[in-house]
Amino acid sequence: MKVTIAVIPGDGIGPEVTAQAKKALEAVAETYNHVFLYKEAQMGACAIETTGTPLPDATIEICKNADAILFGAIGDPKYDNDPTAKIRPEQGLLRLRQELGLYCNVRPVKAYEKLIKNSPLKKEVVQGTDIAIFRELTGGIYFGEKKLSKDKKAAFDVCSYSVEEISRVTHLAFKAAQDRRKKVTLVDQASVLETSRLWRKTVTEIAKEYKNVALDFMLVNTAAMQLILKPKQFDVILTENLFGDILSDEASVLAGSIGLLASSSIGEKNALFEPIHGSYPQAKGKDIANPLASILSAAMLLEHLGLHEEADAIERAVEKSLTLGITTEDIKGKNQYSATTSKVGHFIADYIANQEDSNMNFKNIHMGQSTII
Ligand code: IPM
Numbered sequence: 001m002k003v004t005i006a007v008i009p010g011d012g013i014g015p016e017v018t019a020q021a022k023k024a025l026e027a028v029a030e031t032y033n034h035v036f037l038y039k040e041a042q043m044g045a046c047a048i049e050t051t052g053t054p055l056p057d058a059t060i061e062i063c064k065n066a067d068a069i070l071f072g073a074i075g076d077p078k079y080d081n082d083p084t085a086k087i088r089p090e091q092g093l094l095r096l097r098q099e100l101g102l103y104c105n106v107r108p109v110k111a112y113e114k115l116i117k118n119s120p121l122k123k124e125v126v127q128g129t130d131i132a133i134f135r136e137l138t139g140g141i142y143f144g145e146k147k148l149s150k151d152k153k154a155a156f157d158v159c160s161y162s163v164e165e166i167s168r169v170t171h172l173a174f175k176a177a178q179d180r181r182k183k184v185t186l187v188d189q190a191s192v193l194e195t196s197r198l199w200r201k202t203v204t205e206i207a208k209e210y211k212n213v214a215l216d217f218m219l220v221n222t223a224a225m226q227l228i229l230k231p232k233q234f235d236v237i238l239t240e241n242l243f244g245d246i247l248s249d250e251a252s253v254l255a256g257s258i259g260l261l262a263s264s265s266i267g268e269k270n271a272l273f274e275p276i277h278g279s280y281p282q283a284k285g286k287d288i289a290n291p292l293a294s295i296l297s298a299a300m301l302l303e304h305l306g307l308h309e310e311a312d313a314i315e316r317a318v319e320k321s322l323t324l325g326i327t328t329e330d331i332k333g334k335n336q337y338s339a340t341t342s343k344v345g346h347f348i349a350d351y352i353a354n355q356e357d358s359n360m361n362f363k364n365i366h367m368g369q370s371t372i373i
């Protein structure tokens with residue numbers, strides 16, 4: 001299969017982790033006889049530096065014409081600490097989501113057996129957790145009218161949703177639930193918000209088309225609590241843009257490290273894949289960032305293209321790296337021997353390309369003597 005992949009490394013650790021995901025993709029291409037063409041594009045603080053805008057037109061063009069988009073991270077402390085900045089890196093990503101109509105963001109959260117000890121929650125609480133968060137991505141308060149008053153003493157952000165916006169992401173959430181444990185929890189604030197009441201009404205109607213899927217409702221404050229108290233009760237969580245942003249970061253700690261969570265953002269024509277961890281500027285250039293979320297995003301990208309076996313190969317390699325402890329310091333802890341970003345990427349690519357041969361080196365890995373490391 002010949003596939004064109006737009007690659008946006010972005011800011012902070014984005015370029016380092018994306019490079020590892022590309023290594024994994026290259027190993028897949030060689031092993032399974034595919035041709036992956038990469039078209040590199042700029043977005044974020046790095047694009048502001050070189051072009052004056054966080055999302056150059058050339059990037060939109062490259063993304064529109066690609067079969068899939070692999071994205072690293074966005075953001076720079078320089079802008080975070082300046083509330084008066086008119087141009088911000090994040091505007092690039094928000095505009096790209098809007099331009100490409102990437103309305104459905106999927107964030108799977110899974111407790112890996114090997115990492116349960118890393119979770120801040122008790123083993124019996126977190127073990128077996130397997131949640132897919134479906135976050136609406138192009139509507140709500142993120143995209144409503146916003147304004148700061150002339151005297152700068154008041155401001156507003158409008159949250160609005162249409163039935164159509166709610167419906168399209170809802171259908172995808174229900175379809176996913178059919179292949180999972182057949183439960184959708186709609187998270188909203190229907191006790192207070194008009195938009196949330198429209199969500200409940202619309203989702204209740206649509207649920208009738210999916211008779212084998214159970215639907216329940218939860219207020220967002222309760223959901224924030226229940227995610228920590230009893231995460232196993234959730235299968236698919238369906239929610240609006242802002243709540244999805246907050247809850248998915250909260251849920252990410254369940255997995256033992258935010259460095260493991262991948263995501264996809266799906267539209268009618270385009271799809272973008274990215275780790276959810278953000279730009280982690282403190283780690284930039286140090287070769288210490290966890291590349292697994294980016295590598296797992298590449299697996300989601302392959303899955304989206306219908307390359308299931310290939311996606312499985314990446315996931316198996318990631319599981320293996322966790323089992324063998326070939327992981328970065330966020331998972332290992334600072335005092336234990338940990339691998340660098342690039343070495344984890346190298347191991348994953350090597351395992352995909354020749355799984356049997358890699359076995360020979362496993363016993364040396366912990367001593368740091370393996371040829372892999
Ligand atoms: C995310 C990020 C973005 C968001 C930022 C970078 C605009 O936090 O993808 O979750 O809030 O949607």
Ligand code: MG
Pocket residue numbers: 245246249
């Ligand atoms: Mg976020």
